[in-house]
Amino acid sequence: MYTIGQVAEMFGLPTSTLRYYDKQGLFPGLERASGIRRFSDKELEALRVIECLKKAGMEIKDIRLFMEWCAEGPSTYPQRKAMFEERKAHMESEIAKMNRALDMLKFKCWYYEQLNQGDNEAELKAMIPDGLPKEIKRAYENAHTR
Amino acid sequence: MYTIGQVAEMFGLPTSTLRYYDKQGLFPGLERASGIRRFSDKELEALRVIECLKKAGMEIKDIRLFMEWCAEGPSTYPQRKAMFEERKAHMESEIAKMNRALDMLKFKCWYYEQLNQGDNEAELKAMIPDGLPKEIKRAYENAHTR
DNA sequence: GTAATACCTAAACCTGACTTTAGGTCAAGG
DNA sequence: CCTTGACCTAAAGTCAGGTTTAGGTATTAC
Numbered sequence: 001m002y003t004i005g006q007v008a009e010m011f012g013l014p015t016s017t018l019r020y021y022d023k024q025g026l027f028p029g030l031e032r033a034s035g036i037r038r039f040s041d042k043e044l045e046a047l048r049v050i051e052c053l054k055k056a057g058m059e060i061k062d063i064r065l066f067m068e069w070c071a072e073g074p075s076t077y078p079q080r081k082a083m084f085e086e087r088k089a090h091m092e093s094e095i096a097k098m099n100r101a102l103d104m105l106k107f108k109c110w111y112y113e114q115l116n117q118g119d120n121e122a123e124l125k126a127m128i129p130d131g132l133p134k135e136i137k138r139a140y141e142n143a144h145t146r
Numbered sequence: 147m148y149t150i151g152q153v154a155e156m157f158g159l160p161t162s163t164l165r166y167y168d169k170q171g172l173f174p175g176l177e178r179a180s181g182i183r184r185f186s187d188k189e190l191e192a193l194r195v196i197e198c199l200k201k202a203g204m205e206i207k208d209i210r211l212f213m214e215w216c217a218e219g220p221s222t223y224p225q226r227k228a229m230f231e232e233r234k235a236h237m238e239s240e241i242a243k244m245n246r247a248l249d250m251l252k253f254k255c256w257y258y259e260q261l262n263q264g265d266n267e268a269e270l271k272a273m274i275p276d277g278l279p280k281e282i283k284r285a286y287e288n289a290h291t292r
Numbered sequence: 293g294t295a296a297t298a299c300c301t302a303a304a305c306c307t308g309a310c311t312t313t314a315g316g317t318c319a320a321g322g
Numbered sequence: 323c324c325t326t327g328a329c330c331t332a333a334a335g336t337c338a339g340g341t342t343t344a345g346g347t348a349t350t351a352c
Contacts, residue, residue, distance in 0.1 A: 053247075
């Protein structure tokens with residue numbers, strides 16, 4: 001069992017954030033001893049899941065829903081699975097979009113590298129896209145396709 | 147040359163967003179004819195870059211800085227390159243984190259799939275991590291490493 | 293006994309990125 | 323003429339996800 005301060009320390013979060021999460025219902029079974037929160041391994045695991053789901057772009061209220069389903073027991077397995085499947089699809093598409101943005105960045109980095117080395121902007125533009133180095137061309141095509 | 151309504155149509159954005167971007171200084175050289183904004187190809191290109199930089203997690207004020215550098219000419223090539231390099235590194239680390247979150251989701255999807263098929267929760271937990279199928283084990287290890 | 297800590301609450305505040313509202317100009321159509 | 327629609331502005335409102343503030347309790351340290 002841990003106090004809020006210990007958990008904050010472990011996760012590198014301010015205590016205010018943990019209290020906020022609690023208030024939002026992210027720790028359904030959180031116990032208290034004379035008013036003071038007592039975090040157990042269950043809550044630590046919940047926090048790990050919370051960090052993952054936040055990284056997956058989920059809103060607090062959806063994370064709460066998930067936590068409530070967990071508290072309800074096995075009858076909610078299907079809902080929980082559906083939520084994760086939906087998130088997985090969402091993330092895969094987000095990652096794909098980010099990779100396209102990253103390709104644009106790679107191209108821009110190369111482009112400014114050439115300019116910094118004294119290349120002429122007009123000449124440089126003239127070689128796009130056909131005269132591009134292979135790796136950069138791939139990034140350029142990716143970044144500009146849809 | 148295009149009106150704000152045409153550009154909004156082309157990019158699938160509300161006109162209010164374009165006016166907001168303009169107010170935030172994202173179109174430094176935007177022309178007007180008797181008060182009315184006249185978007186040129188330059189602004190369309192700027193908008194494409196804006197969408198990319200937003201996807202790369204940049205804030206409006208940093209995008210404005212970039213647009214101002216562009217308007218200042220070649221003397222700012224080094225700053226622009228440095229900004230893109232920093233963004234590239236940032237995005238690569240974000241994508242890596244998202245892939246770890248995705249691995250956690252893959253594991254959870256598999257886990258609930260087993261439970262939905264009637265597997266017993268205690269037995270299932272007992273086979274983690276050693277008895278996991280290869281692909282799922284990889285996802286599990288990734289999700290739980292660091 | 294009093295001062296520093298670690299905990300508690302409710303409620304106000306903050307930030308970023310928009311969106312909405314309220315009010316105004318101007319050109320074309322019926 | 324007068325209404326409709328596309329444009330304009332400044333200013334207020336919204337939303338998520340926290341953070342800060344103000345005030346209170348309980349334990350430990352000197």
